Amino acid sequence: MKLYPDKLEAHLSKTLAPVYLLHGDEPLQLMEIGDRLRVRAKESGFDERQVIAIADDSDWSTFREAADSFSLFAEQRLIELRLPTGKPGRIGGEVLQKYCSNPPADILLLITSSKLDRNGTNSAWFKAIDKVGVSLAVWPVPAAQLGAWLTQRLAAKGLYADADALELIADRVEGNLLAARQEVERLALLYPAGELSSDQILAAVSDSSRYSIGDLSLAALHGESVRALRILAGLHDEAVSEVLVLWSLVNEIRAGARAAESIEAGASEDAALKSAGVWQSRTAPLKKALTRHTASSWLSMLSACTHIDRQIKGQASGSHWDSLAALTTELAGHGEIPLRKNSGIPV
Structure with missing residues (x-):
């Protein structure tokens, strides 16, 4: 099942799929969605966590062993599989298809990948995951929507900014959400809850555009x-x-x-x-x-x-x-x- 990030909370309030695939090139959203899934997994009793980063075909043996073994410390486990290239290769594709044909009930598999191209989303391994689990594509926030994104983040800290102040922040961070989040957190530390002026933002917000x-x-x-x-x-x-x-x-x-x-x-x-x-x-x-x-x-x-x-x-x-x-x-x-x-x- 393909799921949009803004629908994740509604999904998690009802169920927890056996497999989740996060793919995209926007690091902040990948990190935050991954964190939310880890919290939800722990709430559901998946107390043990194992991280496997795939660098070559030999790492798939590590994954197979982890998936087939019994835990000595917890009844349910979270296995995180990281695909830096988004391409598991022939061996990895076969391993993922076999795993998804009968996913273990005591394992929650969280796969994090770089952005998948059309070949990736049309592959047999992707379709196998999509059939039994959930895939979420994460895209950069468009420039036209960055103001609304910043408004939401500031409001969560009890802060509010007018259009000019929001534009000033957006210009400084140039779409870098990691830098934008840091600036919001900095503003929350520097100023009490309430309205932010452009002068306050000018004094507090550093030029983070180069950190993308x-x-x-x-x-x-x-x-x-x-x-x-x-x-x-x-x-x-x-x-x-x-x-x-x-x-x-x-x-x-x-x-x-x-x-x-x-x-x-x-x-x-x-x-x-x-x-x-x-x-x-x-x-x-x-x-x-x-x-x-x-x-x-x-x-x-x-x-x-x-x-x-x-x-x-x-x-x-x-x-x-x-x-x-x-x-x-x-x-x-x-x-x-x-x-x-x-x-x-x-x-």
């Missing part, structure tokens, strides 16, 4: 290495999950690798981008990046993503934030990724 995960990948694709590194530094300072940052870069790099291989095989640039499943809004920046990178360099960056994933999990030495800085620099420029030594994240 989406802006990070766009800046790198456009070749704006200095700006991209500043965005990465901002994400680091805001304690944005490094997993989400890596997801953002992996999606673009994977698409670039597929397109570059098709082009080198003789396909036109437009045909290559279409076959790679690139969304229209990403076509122009990816075309710029394709002029700077060969198929070999795209594959080198994919290899670096695997290394960074291992660093995040504690399975490889070194700073994953330093490696993310090196990867961002490479995506924005030329040459091999200096993973052995890099200059780190600027401040």
Whole structure:
């Protein structure tokens, strides 16, 4: 069953499905919906929680073992499965289809994925999940709706702002919901409940526009290495999950690798981008990046993503934030990724 995020509460008040799939590229909403489902699961007796991040086919064995095993500590368990690429592959697709054919009664499965393309939502594994469970697509809040979103968030803190003040906040955060939430929380700490003036907001709201995960990948694709590194530094300072940052870069790099291989095989640039499943809004920046990178360099960056994933999990030495800085620099420029030594994240 496909469900819109604003209908989630009504759904949870009636039932709890055995499987939930959250997919999209808006990190705040993914995080908050995931948190709500975790709370609801705990209320229903799913006291034990296990998180499995899928990096390669071997991780599906871990998931199978977790799904087949009995818990020693709780009768019901929540298993969180994270798909950074949104593509489980042949093995993962088969595992998910088999699981959904007869989901265990004592397990609640929560799958979090990056944005799925048309092939993903038409796949057999997605349809198997949709048949037995619930899928929620999370999209960025359109600019025209950001004012209403901010009004709702401020009202929950007992604060109210006129149209000019709301526009001022919206201009400062540029659609970055993580930054917008932080600004609302800051305003609630600084001012008592009541009406907010534009002067108060000017004094309190910092310029957070550069701290957007989406802006990070766009800046790198456009070749704006200095700006991209500043965005990465901002994400680091805001304690944005490094997993989400890596997801953002992996999606673009994977698409670039597929397109570059098709082009080198003789396909036109437009045909290559279409076959790679690139969304229209990403076509122009990816075309710029394709002029700077060969198929070999795209594959080198994919290899670096695997290394960074291992660093995040504690399975490889070194700073994953330093490696993310090196990867961002490479995506924005030329040459091999200096993973052995890099200059780190600027401040």
